Amino acid sequence: MTSTTLDAAAQDATPTPATQPTAPNEQSSKPGRSPSVQPVLEKLFELYPQLFGAEFLPLKLGIFQELLALHPEQFQRDSLKLALGQHTRSTRYLQSVAAGKPRHDLQGAAVEPVAPEHIHFALLELFRRRQGRSQADLRPKLRAQLISAFEASGLPRQDYVARVQMKDEGANALLEQAFAELDQKLAKQEALRSAFNSSGKTPEEFADMYGMDPREVLWALHQAPSQPVPAAHHQADEPQSDLS
Template sequence: MTTDTAPAPQAPRAPKKRKPRPQDRAQNAQGPKSQPQGKQPQPQPQGKQPQPQGRQAPAPQGQQRTARKPHPTLEILFGLYPDFFGARFLPLQRGVFQALLEKHPDVLKKDELKVALALHTRSTKYLERVAAGDKRHGLDGQPVEDVAPEHVHHAILEVFKRRQARTGDDLRPQTRKRIVEAFEKSGLSREDYLALVRSQDPAVNELTDEAFAELSAQTARREALQRAFAASGKTVAEFAEMYGLDPREVGRMLPKS
């Protein structure tokens, strides 16, 4: 005798696992994404835009550079002597400090005058006039004496250093030329001149030596041209044409009769 029995219930099937995709495996290996500490974006204040890198925001008003105000005593001196302390600069007589105190004892104060004169005589405009070889002038506006050769020389080099620091051009050639001109105007021998102008700055001495080396080369060239001209028996124009030279240059290099 058979007995019908109900089929045993089947256990529910486990859900089929999805095969992980390559990008899922990469993400699981890296872990959950999170914002690095200290790198949280900061909200920008309203009305302000972030400044691009490499540029600085303009300085607030009130922090802008203003023109330097002249020393009060220099303003007094300008009123008393506009030819010396105004747009026109001239080398001052030696002893000008004492002369000013004696002429204006009620207006000028000793300590303030000392500072003002130091500022004035160290200015580039003043040194440029000294370097040019202008004569020293008295308070009456009349020339009184030449500037000493060593003062001219040192002014030339100081002006060179200041201007060279502000430009990309090489100012050495024109400075060497000015040194040679100052030497020739001094009337001193080379040895005496160099003894006066030697400095403790090696760079300054090097520039001076370069100027005198150029002078030696020019002198040798001039002497060779003079000997060649004397032996040629030709006129200046003929000699210049023969050597392809400017007649005016030849005339300058020949001794004056």
């Protein structure tokens, strides 16, 4: 993923917020960091620990201007912009965005959802960083995460794709692969529901007949809103996923 993509992914706070802010008086030894940024990060941590402390929460749009207006003697435009840019490009911040946590104001209140495209870009950037450190193929996990993000968006597929498509053809190909897996999954669920409806069996009997976990059958039946499921099974758990 390009740096331009990452900037778009984290265009969250209005420029973008900071790498892990160290506690006050703790000096950073990371090379290449602007000398003017660390004091700003420490001040943000001091003033708003609920946003810049133990947990990095997605920041509301326009928070850059609010900080400048509220703290004209504490922050200068250029150094604050750099600090927020570093913060929103940090792994911890991107993890909160990728998890779909809402944007928060300076009081720590949730005020608006993160745009689907920002969640999508955050997932891709986290994948890029993790894959660079791992010999394992992390693409299957990413594809599952991309589909979860799509489903959580509530958007029609065409609208979702229009919002998240990038110039990076590799990233677009990963999304296409994820949708192909989703289509296969939906087709299997539909085939299972059709076979179940024709069987005249209870979910337990049907599962036993095909050597399946009864929970898998119940979960597939629950995916069809009009599908009647025996009342005794309405609280069945969805099968556990290894993609957490």
